[in-house]
Amino acid sequence: xxxxxxxxxxxxxxxxxxxxxxxxxxxxxxxxxxxxxxxxxxxxxxxxxxxxxxxxxxxxxxxxxxxxxxxxxxxxxxxxxxxxxxxxxxxxxxxxxxxxxxxxxxxxxxxxxxxxxxxxxxxxxxxxxxxxxxxxxxxxxxxxxxxxxxxxxxxxxxxxxxxxxxxxxxxxxxxxxxxxxxxxxxxxxxxxxxxxxxxxxxxxxxxxxxxxxxxxxxxxxxxxxxxxxxxxxxxxxxxxxxxxxxxxxxxxxxxxxxxxxxxxxxxxxxxxxxxxxxxxxxxxx
Amino acid sequence: xxxxxxxxxxxxxxxxxxxxxxxxxxxxxxxxxxxxxxxxxxxxxxxxxxxxxxxxxxxxxxxxxxxxxxxxxxxxxxxxxxxxxxxxxxxxxxxxxxxxxxxxxxxxxxxxxxxxxxxxxxxxxxxxxxxxxxxxxxxxxxxxxxxxxxxxxxxxxxxxxxxxxxxxxxxxxxxxxxxxxxxxxxxxxxxxxxxxxxxxxxxxxxxxxxxxxxxxxxxxxxxxxxxxxxxxxxxxxxxxxxxxxxxxxxxxxxxxxxxxxxxxxxxxxxxxxxxxxxxxxxxxxxxxxx
Numbered sequence: 001x002x003x004x005x006x007x008x009x010x011x012x013x014x015x016x017x018x019x020x021x022x023x024x025x026x027x028x029x030x031x032x033x034x035x036x037x038x039x040x041x042x043x044x045x046x047x048x049x050x051x052x053x054x055x056x057x058x059x060x061x062x063x064x065x066x067x068x069x070x071x072x073x074x075x076x077x078x079x080x081x082x083x084x085x086x087x088x089x090x091x092x093x094x095x096x097x098x099x100x101x102x103x104x105x106x107x108x109x110x111x112x113x114x115x116x117x118x119x120x121x122x123x124x125x126x127x128x129x130x131x132x133x134x135x136x137x138x139x140x141x142x143x144x145x146x147x148x149x150x151x152x153x154x155x156x157x158x159x160x161x162x163x164x165x166x167x168x169x170x171x172x173x174x175x176x177x178x179x180x181x182x183x184x185x186x187x188x189x190x191x192x193x194x195x196x197x198x199x200x201x202x203x204x205x206x207x208x209x210x211x212x213x214x215x216x217x218x219x220x221x222x223x224x225x226x227x228x229x230x231x232x233x234x235x236x237x238x239x240x241x242x243x244x245x246x247x248x249x250x251x252x253x254x255x256x257x258x259x260x261x262x263x264x265x266x267x268x269x270x271x272x273x274x275x276x277x278x279x280x281x282x283x284x285x
Numbered sequence: 286x287x288x289x290x291x292x293x294x295x296x297x298x299x300x301x302x303x304x305x306x307x308x309x310x311x312x313x314x315x316x317x318x319x320x321x322x323x324x325x326x327x328x329x330x331x332x333x334x335x336x337x338x339x340x341x342x343x344x345x346x347x348x349x350x351x352x353x354x355x356x357x358x359x360x361x362x363x364x365x366x367x368x369x370x371x372x373x374x375x376x377x378x379x380x381x382x383x384x385x386x387x388x389x390x391x392x393x394x395x396x397x398x399x400x401x402x403x404x405x406x407x408x409x410x411x412x413x414x415x416x417x418x419x420x421x422x423x424x425x426x427x428x429x430x431x432x433x434x435x436x437x438x439x440x441x442x443x444x445x446x447x448x449x450x451x452x453x454x455x456x457x458x459x460x461x462x463x464x465x466x467x468x469x470x471x472x473x474x475x476x477x478x479x480x481x482x483x484x485x486x487x488x489x490x491x492x493x494x495x496x497x498x499x500x501x502x503x504x505x506x507x508x509x510x511x512x513x514x515x516x517x518x519x520x521x522x523x524x525x526x527x528x529x530x531x532x533x534x535x536x537x538x539x540x541x542x543x544x545x546x547x548x549x550x551x552x553x554x555x556x557x558x559x560x561x562x563x564x565x566x567x568x569x570x571x572x573x574x575x
Contacts, residue, residue, distance in 0.1 A: 017382070021385075023375075023378050024375070024379070024385075024389045024393075027371075027378075027389075027393060028392045028393060030452070031396055034404075034411060034452075035407065037410070037411065038407055038410065049416055053424070053425065054421045056418075096303040097303060100303035100304070103296040103299025104296060104299075104300050107299065108296060109297050109300065115300070115304075122311050124509050124561060125311075125315065125558070126513045126557050127513060128513075128534055128537045128538070128557055129315055130314050130318070131537065131538065131541050131550065132318060132541055132550055132551050133317040133321070136317070136321075152310060155306060155310050156307075156311045159311075160307070213398070216400075217400035220516060224542065235400065235402040238402050239402065239520060242406070242409070249410065253406070256402075256406045256407070259400065260403050263398060263400070267398050
């Protein structure tokens with residue numbers, strides 16, 4: 001009797017396990033499918049778009065859509081703009097947030113913690129409260145439809161999050177290390193550059209990648225404050241493709257895939273650094 | 286004493302550049318926006334005129350404002366509840382397996398790192414009435430006999446958008462709840478099993494109470510994100526058909542850049558802001574009680 005119940009329990013838990021895996025596989029399929037479908041579409045010759053029922057797997061693979069996108073000077077200009085803006089935003093965000101996070105956490109500025117929480121909470125502001133003020137400020141300074149104008153608007157998003165991420169990294173570095181360096185006769189700057197910063201590198205890289213990806217994907221401000229290829233970023237050009245009278249879906253899919261690719265690497269790297277940053281204790285040697 | 290003060294000053298000196306830029310790029314615009322809400326902007330002579338609370342009165346009397354108010358509430362409730370159910374189910378599933386956990390969580394995080402514009406395009410393409418794969422699948426399975434206009438019908442557009450938005454945001458709730466599940470003491474579950482508790486009892490009496498704080502946090506985050514939505518609806522429906530998906534973000538956008546009614550748009554953005562503040566205060570009260 002005892003034995004039989006045990007085996008039933010075991011069987012039901014194995015059944016449960018199978019059910020859980022089936023559920024996770026289904027969920028993963030739902031997540032992957034849209035991208036898979038987009039990729040399949042982007043390699044399909046345009047004639048096959050309109051055949052019914054839809055062709056899922058074409059026999060006539062083509063790179064024409066990609067060729068079309070990469071020959072489009074508008075799209076290339078927008079990629080260049082996206083890259084420039086994202087790079088500038090990343091550099092400025094790190095340049096401002098590293099010293100600030102250091103001052104507010106390591107130098108134990110009184111009230112530093114409340115200031116950090118205040119900075120972070122601005123993340124919850126709806127972007128809509130900035131629609132009009134930014135528009136007026138940018139037009140006053142003749143920064144509408146310029147890359148610098150976009151950088152200014154993006155900093156309002158990336159600075160708080162970068163500061164918070166870098167501050168968290170600094171907090172996890174034991175204060176004793178720094179004190180030991182001071183005892184050994186290191187000055188302030190030497191302590192920062194020789195002791196604290198090297199340990200903070202993974203966290204800083206993560207914050208930088210985060211800022212880059214945020215700026216790379218940003219759409220709202222780019223839509224509102226750019227009007228020509230002088231400053232339009234890639235997401236805006238994708239929207240422009242959509243707005244055309246005859247939407248070229250093949251080209252749109254190819255462009256969307258090209259836009260997503262650069263994000264894969266930062267994300268993979270970010271995950272790696274997240275693990276490293278957590279796994280390696282700072283007091284090692 | 287002196288040493289303490291130099292330390293005080295030094296800490297802030299490091300932070301000054303950041304604080305200055307934040308004051309210019311965040312604090313000043315936010316306060317400026319507050320001021321604009323009480324002015325009327327004249328497009329033709331670019332003149333500002335103080336009109337007190339008239340912008341708010343105008344919103345109160347506007348049918349479209351109340352339409353957006355209602356649509357936004359439905360949007361928030363729909364998104365948050367769907368994301369909570371999906372996120373919780375997947376977090377529980379991930380928590381109960383060991384093999385392939387990393388692979389699954391890596392895949393399931395993809396929507397979270399996807400760009401809004403790309404997600405919008407993915408779903409426009411899937412929902413497309415003639416060329417879309419969703420209708421194709423349903424027709425092949427003979428579940429429908431003619432194509433459905435997912436985004437063009439007022440009854441379906443909102444739910445179609447909510448499904449797309451849930452696809453994008455469930456990972457946020459999932460990771461928040463998954464983190465909470467790590468706090469459930471494994472010994473307690475084993476003890477309950479020995480005592481003959483079934484899965485449902487364990488879930489209700491042990492797991493739910495432990496992860497309640499994470500649930501509150503997950504609900505807070507997805508509520509704020511839902512209120513702040515803009516990109517998916519503006520690309521996928523533009524607020525249509527017949528304003529059926531015109532959530533607050535789009536309403537404010539149209540007031541500002543279609544009607545150039547800057548004052549009313551600023552006032553409406555404050556109404557949105559206050560709604561979010563109310564949600565945050567509710568959250569803080571709940572957390573305090575817990």
